[in-house]
Amino acid sequence: MSDHSALLGPAAAELLRVATAVPSLDARTACAGYDVRGLLNHLLYWGPWLTAAGRREPYAASVAEExxxxxxxxxxxxxxxxxxxxxxxxFAPPEAWTGTVTLGSAELPAAVVGDMVLGEFVLHGWDLAWAxxxxxxxxxxxxxxxLASATAMGVQARSMGVYGEVVQVPETASLLDRALGAxxxxPSSDAVQR
Structure with missing residues (x-):
């Protein structure tokens, strides 16, 4: 895993752009089980956990479950x-991507958590744009x-219900489409939406 801190700012800005453009909080998203309100709630719930991990600070949510x-x-x-x-x-400082951090009760490589943040911005940004x-x-x-993170963590993420089954996407597809499939x-959103 590498330091992808330079990618976070633009991905966060794009997430915010699409989130605030969604016409209805009740609209379906491409993320199974979530409407827009639920997906925004997910982002707002887990954001402080991820921030605390990046800062290497303890965090306890006021509500135990998302x-x-x-x-x-x-x-x-x-x-x-x-x-x-x-x-x-x-996750801006280089040291935020080194060593291990605590996320909830799990001890994880800091770079994995940093890549989880990037994945939240990009994948859920796409989910909201789709909506x-x-x-x-x-x-x-x-x-x-x-794509690299989704491929590396795919088996574990699917076993935890975080990812769905891999959607086969042609090798010639864009990197984003391949990341979505992984x-x-x-990525052919019309197959799911409307």
């Missing part, structure tokens, strides 16, 4: 923007990093 949190209230765009800024800042029928702008470097998303 399903019990109701974080999408008035002002959620401001909260999401603040949280993504904090996440980017937490409004728009497209996600993603650099090839970010897509390649997400994470269980169908």
């Amino acid at each position: 399903a019990d949190a109701a974080l999408v209230q008035d002002g959620w765009p401001t909260l999401l923007a603040k949280q993504t800024d904090e996440l980017v800042a937490a 409004s029928g728009s497209t996600l702008s993603c650099s090839d470097a970010a897509a390649a990093a997400v 994470s269980g998303r169908d």
Whole structure:
């Protein structure tokens, strides 16, 4: 795993752009089991956990389970923007990508957690763009990093229900489409949406 800190800022900005453009919090997303409200709640719930890991600080959520949190209230765009800024800042220093960090009760390589943050921005950014029928702008470097991470962690992520089954995407497809397929998303969005 490498330091992908330079990729986080643009990916976070794109996530915020598509999140605030979604026309309805009740719209379906491409992320199984989540409407827009649920996916935003997911991002708002796990953001502080990931930030604390990057800062190597302890964190205890006020609500034990994501399903019990109701974080999408008035002002959620401001909260999401603040949280993504904090996440980017937490993983900006090179040392944030070295050694191990604690995420909840798990001890993980810091670079894996940093790549999880990038994956959250890119994959869930695509999910939210899909919800409004728009497209996600993603650099090839970010897509390649997400593809590598999704491939490396795929078996474990699928066993935990984080990813769906691999969607076969042609080798000639874009890096983003291949990353989406590796994470269980169908990049031919019309097959899922509408």
